[in-house]
Amino acid sequence: MIALFSLLAALLLSLPSAAFTLADGRECQSLGGQWHYIVDPMDTGIYKYHMTLQKPSKRYFADRHFYSDKTTLIEYDFDKAPTLSVPGDWNSQCDRLYFYEGSVWYKTTVPFQRIPGRRWFLYFGAVNYQCMVGLNNTILGTHKGGFTPFWFEVTDVLKEGENSLIVWVNNTRGVSEVPTINYDWWNYGGITRDVLLVSVPEVFIRDYRLRFDGSVVDVEVALDGGSGSVSLEIPELKIIKKACAGKDGVAHFRFKASPGRWSPENPRLYDVVIGTASDRITDRVGFRTIKVDGERLLLNDKPLFLKGVALHDETIGLNPGRCRSEEDARALLEAARDLGCNFLRLAHYPHSEEMVRLAERMGFLLWEEIPCYWNIDWTSEETYANAENQLMEMLGRDINRAAVIIWSMANETPCTPERLSFLGKLIAKTREVDPTRLVSAALQKEKPDFYHPVVEDELIGLTDIISFNQYYGWYDGKPADCDKITWSIPSGKPIVISEFGGGALYGNHGSDTELFTEEYLELLYRKNLSMLAKIPGLSGLCPWCLKDFRSPKRPLTGIQDDFNRKGLIDEQGRRKQAFYVMRDYYSSVRF
Numbered sequence: 001m002i003a004l005f006s007l008l009a010a011l012l013l014s015l016p017s018a019a020f021t022l023a024d025g026r027e028c029q030s031l032g033g034q035w036h037y038i039v040d041p042m043d044t045g046i047y048k049y050h051m052t053l054q055k056p057s058k059r060y061f062a063d064r065h066f067y068s069d070k071t072t073l074i075e076y077d078f079d080k081a082p083t084l085s086v087p088g089d090w091n092s093q094c095d096r097l098y099f100y101e102g103s104v105w106y107k108t109t110v111p112f113q114r115i116p117g118r119r120w121f122l123y124f125g126a127v128n129y130q131c132m133v134g135l136n137n138t139i140l141g142t143h144k145g146g147f148t149p150f151w152f153e154v155t156d157v158l159k160e161g162e163n164s165l166i167v168w169v170n171n172t173r174g175v176s177e178v179p180t181i182n183y184d185w186w187n188y189g190g191i192t193r194d195v196l197l198v199s200v201p202e203v204f205i206r207d208y209r210l211r212f213d214g215s216v217v218d219v220e221v222a223l224d225g226g227s228g229s230v231s232l233e234i235p236e237l238k239i240i241k242k243a244c245a246g247k248d249g250v251a252h253f254r255f256k257a258s259p260g261r262w263s264p265e266n267p268r269l270y271d272v273v274i275g276t277a278s279d280r281i282t283d284r285v286g287f288r289t290i291k292v293d294g295e296r297l298l299l300n301d302k303p304l305f306l307k308g309v310a311l312h313d314e315t316i317g318l319n320p321g322r323c324r325s326e327e328d329a330r331a332l333l334e335a336a337r338d339l340g341c342n343f344l345r346l347a348h349y350p351h352s353e354e355m356v357r358l359a360e361r362m363g364f365l366l367w368e369e370i371p372c373y374w375n376i377d378w379t380s381e382e383t384y385a386n387a388e389n390q391l392m393e394m395l396g397r398d399i400n401r402a403a404v405i406i407w408s409m410a411n412e413t414p415c416t417p418e419r420l421s422f423l424g425k426l427i428a429k430t431r432e433v434d435p436t437r438l439v440s441a442a443l444q445k446e447k448p449d450f451y452h453p454v455v456e457d458e459l460i461g462l463t464d465i466i467s468f469n470q471y472y473g474w475y476d477g478k479p480a481d482c483d484k485i486t487w488s489i490p491s492g493k494p495i496v497i498s499e500f501g502g503g504a505l506y507g508n509h510g511s512d513t514e515l516f517t518e519e520y521l522e523l524l525y526r527k528n529l530s531m532l533a534k535i536p537g538l539s540g541l542c543p544w545c546l547k548d549f550r551s552p553k554r555p556l557t558g559i560q561d562d563f564n565r566k567g568l569i570d571e572q573g574r575r576k577q578a579f580y581v582m583r584d585y586y587s588s589v590r591f
């Protein structure tokens with residue numbers, strides 16, 4: 001299947017480029033709702049019976065197999081097919097798709113009325129894992145990567161009245177993919193985030209990037225379709241500026257300003273209004289600085305301790321699935337708030353834009369990550385291009401979010417030269433595009449001697465902080481062993497524990513030496529917190545994790561039942577005893 005995608009990708013339109021800012025003032029129509037779907041495990045929609053590739057043609061989507069006006073044999077008929085909610089993963093919506101990995105075809109109709117002088121884009125928040133999009137029998141293009149946005153211009157493809165939108169989605173895992181075939185979360189497939197029809201003027205403000213270094217604001221505004229005069233206003237700061245977008249369509253602004261600073265205690269946001277003769281967008285932006293000063297983290301030049309927790313993009317509830325709305329995100333953020341957090345590690349892939357924007361409004365600092373997870377194909381150029389594309393799409397979407405302070409390249413990856421060069425290139429690319437934020441990755445410890453773990457990884461030379469995962473008391477020994485552990489970690493950079501913790505089934509009580517009891521987990525947290533607090537330069541903690549989450553690697557019947565049980569709350573949001581240990585600790589942290 002994977003080879004198919006690259007062949008198709010090569011054959012079809014180029015992959016999306018740059019960024020497309022979604023901000024207030026954009027005319028967006030959500031295409032969410034009930035979409036018809038056809039499950040296609042044999043990829044009949046792609047292959048002829050001799051496994052030769054269907055020739056992609058202008059009429060590829062409509063005529064071949066699904067609608068044939070040549071014969072009466074109709075075996076693939078969307079109108080007779082059941083429906084799935086979009087946005088939404090298919091696994092949690094339909095029992096027979098619970099474990100499903102493969103192809104699913106989605107169809108919906110899009111009513112349309114043309115307005116002179118406007119252009120239209122189809123914007124997908126995220127589709128897991130790869131997809132091909134067709135409108136009115138025209139293939140718009142393809143996308144790979146399950147957690148970042150992409151879009152296609154459809155101005156010339158749309159027709160008055162009803163338009164047929166068909167999306168082929170495939171979540172088959174692959175060795176050379178990102179993530180690769182082995183990971184500890186549910187491979188939720190489908191059109192997992194909203195689909196928008198966005199209407200813009202012929203010359204429109206496609207994207208803007210804002211930087212603040214503590215006294216000077218730099219803004220780049222990219223127009224699409226032309227050049228001309230651009231205005232930038234920050235009304236609350238009585239700032240009104242004008243600049244001209246040149247042939248490249250980019251206008252540059254640079255000016256001094258002293259806005260109130262964004263921080264967890266005071267998540268202050270300002271309206272930033274960008275206008276042209278024909279277009280106008282307003283975004284809510286925070287102004288803050290984030291730096292490292294030796295072993296200290298400085299937010300707005302003040303020392304910062306990250307009271308964090310890691311979480312997956314998965315709803316709270318008996319039958320969780322990918323978050324589909326701001327409400328889903330709010331439930332998770334309120335649980336993190338109750339834990340006393342000021343920081344979230346959004347693991348191990350970009351979460352939704354709703355999550356990021358709401359977290360920013362609620363005052364959470366954010367760590368965002370691309371799914372270079374465990375051992376990906378470090379030597380494959382295609383894998384690198386895929387990883388870099390996901391990175392650029394993540395940065396493009398969230399580069400104006402003050403809440404985001406750390407870009408993470410990877411999680412628990414092997415210390416090989418190929419990996420170092422792969423991640424080194426991603427880090428260089430990140431610094432080129434965004435020199436204002438910290439760059440890191442979740443590293444691992446080595447334990448040449450069980451009681452003297454060592455964190456030594458050449459990647460530390462390239463990152464701004466030292467962040468690593470450790471599981472003393474769970475994968476390594478018993479909670480009591482923590483008392484005898486001494487760490488050797490390079491000095492000179494802030495240290496953030498990006499994961500620690502253990503599993504427990506909510507309500508499962510017993511001795512504190514019995515795995516999966518609440519008592520065991522409580523003790524594990526107490527012991528880990530006192531062990532970690534002794535580490536010089538410790539600037540943050542991120543327990544793994546906020547909520548029990550689905551994983552096909554966790555089958556233990558009666559205890560796990562397809563859930564990783566390392567949450568401080570269970571899948572229904574019920575607090576485990578360890579939750580209170582962590583909350584008390586965070587309320588005691590003084591910096």
Ligand code: GCU
Pocket residue numbers: 184348411412469499544564566
């Ligand atoms: C790893 C990994 C997580 C995983 C966790 C666990 O460190 O980064 O994705 O879920 O450990 O084993 O529970």
